[in-house]
Amino acid sequence: MDFAFSEEQEQLRGFAREFLASRYDDARLAEIADSSTGVDEDVWPKLASMGWLDQDLTFLDQAVLFEETGHRPLPAPYFSTVALAAPALDADTGKRIASGTLRATLAWAEPGRPQALLDPVETSVADGRLTGVKTLVPDGAVADLFVVVAADGLYAVEAADAEVTPHPTIDGTRRVADVRFSSAPARALASGEEARVLLGRIRDRAYAALALEGVGVAQRALDLLVAYAKEREQFGKPIGVYQAVSHKASNVYVRLQEARSLAYWAAWCVSEDDEMARQACLAAKALAGSAAVFACENAIQGHGGIGFTWEHVLHRYYKRAQWLAAFDGSERAQRAEVAAFLLD
Amino acid sequence: MDFHDTSEEAAFRAELRAWLSEHWAGRPLEGGRGDFDALRRWGGELYKAGYVGLTWPSEYGGRGLSPTYQAIYLEEMSRANAPGHPGVIGLNMAGPTIIAWGTPEQKKRYLRPLLDGSEIWCQGFSEPGSGSDLASGRTSAVLDGDHWVVNGQKVWSSYAHKADFCILVVRTDPSAAKHAGLSYLIVDMHAPGVTVRPLVQITGDPEFNEIFFDDVRVPRSSILGSPGDGWKVAMTTLLHERGTLGFALSAELERMVNQLIKLVKEPGPDGRRPADDPVIRDAVAREWIEMQSLRFTNYRSLTTLLETGIPGPEGSGVKLAWSEANQRLTSLAQSLFGLTGLVSDEAPWNGFWQYWQLRSRGNTIEAGTSEILRNIIAERVLGLPKGR
Numbered sequence: 001m002d003f004a005f006s007e008e009q010e011q012l013r014g015f016a017r018e019f020l021a022s023r024y025d026d027a028r029l030a031e032i033a034d035s036s037t038g039v040d041e042d043v044w045p046k047l048a049s050m051g052w053l054d055q056d057l058t059f060l061d062q063a064v065l066f067e068e069t070g071h072r073p074l075p076a077p078y079f080s081t082v083a084l085a086a087p088a089l090d091a092d093t094g095k096r097i098a099s100g101t102l103r104a105t106l107a108w109a110e111p112g113r114p115q116a117l118l119d120p121v122e123t124s125v126a127d128g129r130l131t132g133v134k135t136l137v138p139d140g141a142v143a144d145l146f147v148v149v150a151a152d153g154l155y156a157v158e159a160a161d162a163e164v165t166p167h168p169t170i171d172g173t174r175r176v177a178d179v180r181f182s183s184a185p186a187r188a189l190a191s192g193e194e195a196r197v198l199l200g201r202i203r204d205r206a207y208a209a210l211a212l213e214g215v216g217v218a219q220r221a222l223d224l225l226v227a228y229a230k231e232r233e234q235f236g237k238p239i240g241v242y243q244a245v246s247h248k249a250s251n252v253y254v255r256l257q258e259a260r261s262l263a264y265w266a267a268w269c270v271s272e273d274d275e276m277a278r279q280a281c282l283a284a285k286a287l288a289g290s291a292a293v294f295a296c297e298n299a300i301q302g303h304g305g306i307g308f309t310w311e312h313v314l315h316r317y318y319k320r321a322q323w324l325a326a327f328d329g330s331e332r333a334q335r336a337e338v339a340a341f342l343l344d
Numbered sequence: 345m346d347f348h349d350t351s352e353e354a355a356f357r358a359e360l361r362a363w364l365s366e367h368w369a370g371r372p373l374e375g376g377r378g379d380f381d382a383l384r385r386w387g388g389e390l391y392k393a394g395y396v397g398l399t400w401p402s403e404y405g406g407r408g409l410s411p412t413y414q415a416i417y418l419e420e421m422s423r424a425n426a427p428g429h430p431g432v433i434g435l436n437m438a439g440p441t442i443i444a445w446g447t448p449e450q451k452k453r454y455l456r457p458l459l460d461g462s463e464i465w466c467q468g469f470s471e472p473g474s475g476s477d478l479a480s481g482r483t484s485a486v487l488d489g490d491h492w493v494v495n496g497q498k499v500w501s502s503y504a505h506k507a508d509f510c511i512l513v514v515r516t517d518p519s520a521a522k523h524a525g526l527s528y529l530i531v532d533m534h535a536p537g538v539t540v541r542p543l544v545q546i547t548g549d550p551e552f553n554e555i556f557f558d559d560v561r562v563p564r565s566s567i568l569g570s571p572g573d574g575w576k577v578a579m580t581t582l583l584h585e586r587g588t589l590g591f592a593l594s595a596e597l598e599r600m601v602n603q604l605i606k607l608v609k610e611p612g613p614d615g616r617r618p619a620d621d622p623v624i625r626d627a628v629a630r631e632w633i634e635m636q637s638l639r640f641t642n643y644r645s646l647t648t649l650l651e652t653g654i655p656g657p658e659g660s661g662v663k664l665a666w667s668e669a670n671q672r673l674t675s676l677a678q679s680l681f682g683l684t685g686l687v688s689d690e691a692p693w694n695g696f697w698q699y700w701q702l703r704s705r706g707n708t709i710e711a712g713t714s715e716i717l718r719n720i721i722a723e724r725v726l727g728l729p730k731g732r
């Protein structure tokens with residue numbers, strides 16, 4: 001049993017942390033989140049040149065990046081492209097991603113019906129043309145390519161062939177969009193049972209990635225809470241001496257450690273295709289999503305009035321945490337599946 | 345990162361499983377810890393088979409293995425629903441403290457009988473006026489020739505009524521500052537002047553005790569460290585009490601989760617299976633997830649230990665989270681029985697859940713209250729200013 005990331009992975013982490021912190025201080029992040037698109041248009045080729053989009057990265061390499069892009073949110077469709085879309089795409093399209101010229105996402109949910117990733121859909125394909133309406137598509141307005149879940153399989157559709165309606169979203173750097181496909185030219189990626197298995201794996205991967213992001217989010221919220229508790233004084237003392245404040249930080253710390261342990265376990269299971277991958281990813285998503293929310297809520301409380309302002313960075317993290325927790329159903333949905341493993 | 349057993353670890357795990365399937369017939373459910381003398385014999389069997397003191401130096405009867413093997417041992421024991429060695433205080437606290445601070449003579453004298461279960465230990469830290477504030481203890485030891493003369497009272501001392509020796513924190517220098525005046529003695533519980541009075545816990549079991557010391561003469565050499573080192577030595581004990589016990593706790597939680605799963609699949613008093621109730625399903629899944637998170641947190645902390653020699657700080661919350669999980673889990677189980685669960689003579693599951701639910705309330709008090717553990721995390725791990 002060895003829980004450590006490799007030296008190269010730790011190097012990658014250090015590098016990512018530095019890159020993200022220097023490019024996106026809190027003020028810059030806020031500016032982008034409040035901008036019309038919510039993304040940093042120039043960063044994508046940079047990510048490519050740093051190798052973040054390479055096809056030969058293992059999931060454990062990516063795990064480091066997911067965690068760091070939670071700690072300092074990366075305003076670009078990194079999660080959507082790498083975790084949701086890339087696993088379904090062919091090697092040539094993968095090369096377009098790696099070269100920094102393509103951003104992609106996954107479109108599964110449809111209005112007016114159950115919207116979990118593995119729920120059946122209506123979108124259909126005839127003669128290589130795809131027709132259907134998708135909603136809640138992550139980063140839908142900034143993707144160049146959609147991986148679309150249709151009734152009989154997965155298809156690739158260029159964004160130019162779709163009609164995209166962006167939605168303002170409280171997490172300003174990860175917005176969702178409605179996407180309408182009317183006889184859009186579609187390229188088959190996988191069908192039938194193969195597509196179902198693939199979608200299951202994409203879901204595992206997405207859960208692990210979101211759990212890792214959640215760990216980064218919770219860590220930053222805790223860092224902010226601890227720093228503020230040391231510096232802010234009331235009644236002549238730093239507020240961190242008061243247990244009502246310090247114990248919040250301790251509780252967050254404990255939840256964060258639990259979340260981190262499960263997120264790393266899930267990441268390893270995904271990279272090894274381990275037999276426990278499904279359960280590990282469910283567990284990690286459930287616990288890390290709620291741990292991120294818990295961390296942000298405690299950090300907001302520990303900051304008093306300033307923590308409740310638009311100006312302070314905390315709400316950005318809080319909204320990202322809510323996004324992670326809400327993805328494909330709350331922790332209750334994941335626990336219901338875990339329960340099925342345990343009890344049925 | 346690699347979560348597989350190495351081939352040596354896998355072999356050890358397989359060998360232990362085989363040994364258990366041959367020597368452990370399963371245990372009846374009981375509302376308590378079971379017969380102490382039987383447990384003691386079981387501890388002796390475990391020792392003979394080579395499963396006690398896995399990480400201890402081989403010259404003192406251990407096997408000199410890495411802590412990973414202790415983790416595997418604990419996991420397999422809990423999966424087989426087999427009880428551990430009953431000498432918990434000796435194995436987890438006295439032993440490691442003696443290994444860290446003891447003279448060669450002390451190690452030679454105390455370690456082996458502790459491993460094979462022939463000598464039982466207790467811990468005399470808490471006093472009526474001194475619990476969380478451990479360093480305020482007043483039990484005194486005064487040097488008289490070749491002996492320390494001990495006077496005072498300890499309380500809440502688990503297993504003292506079974507114990508042969510006590511690790512005792514005493515004040516040897518009343519003029520020194522609070523922490524600096526303490527020393528750490530090894531006291532023979534059979535010595536004249538030692539009186540043990542059992543205290544009944546809320547479970548009805550007399551598991552802990554008061555200990556009175558009346559001019560008890562303790563050989564001058566029965567000290568760990570030097571006079572005045574008591575606080576530092578006690579910190580070694582607490583490090584082991586709160587830290588390396590992590591695996592024992594997650595393994596115990598795994599055992600309880602497995603029992604809970606069994607329980608909810610049985611029809612309840614109303615004839616319905618709790619496992620068909622979404623609220624119960626959610627709660628069971630939550631505790632399974634919690635258990636896995638503690639298990640892997642222990643492994644993460646262990647990785648740091650193997651790399652640096654010091655367990656990682658991430659493990660510091662395990663006891664805190666475990667105690668609360670165990671309270672939730674056992675309360676959930678009890679709630680399934682309704683009033684039937686409160687009957688003493690014909691309690692469901694032979695009183696298993698009734699006992700463990702009540703016993704779980706001690707989990708957030710013993711070995712450092714949850715409030716004190718939160719203080720420790722805040723001050724030592726997060727670097728927040730001290731409240732006192």
Ligand SMILES: Cc1cc2nc3c(=O)[nH]c(=O)nc-3n(C[C@H](O)[C@H](O)[C@H](O)COP(=O)(O)OP(=O)(O)OC[C@H]3O[C@@H](n4cnc5c(N)ncnc54)[C@H](O)[C@@H]3O)c2cc1C
Nearest residue numbers: 467468469470475476500501502706709710711712713715
């Ligand atoms: C089942 C069980 C077994 C035990 N076994 C042993 C044993 O073998 N040997 C032994 O020496 N002791 C043993 N103990 C004693 C245990 O270590 C003490 O009970 C514990 O340290 C608390 O001390 P106290 O009981 O004096 O409570 P107090 O310290 O008086 O605490 C009372 C309450 O005040 C809170 N509190 C105290 N100080 C603070 C603070 N600074 N900040 C916030 N809250 C605070 C506590 O958290 C608690 O809720 C055992 C206890 C139990 C329940």
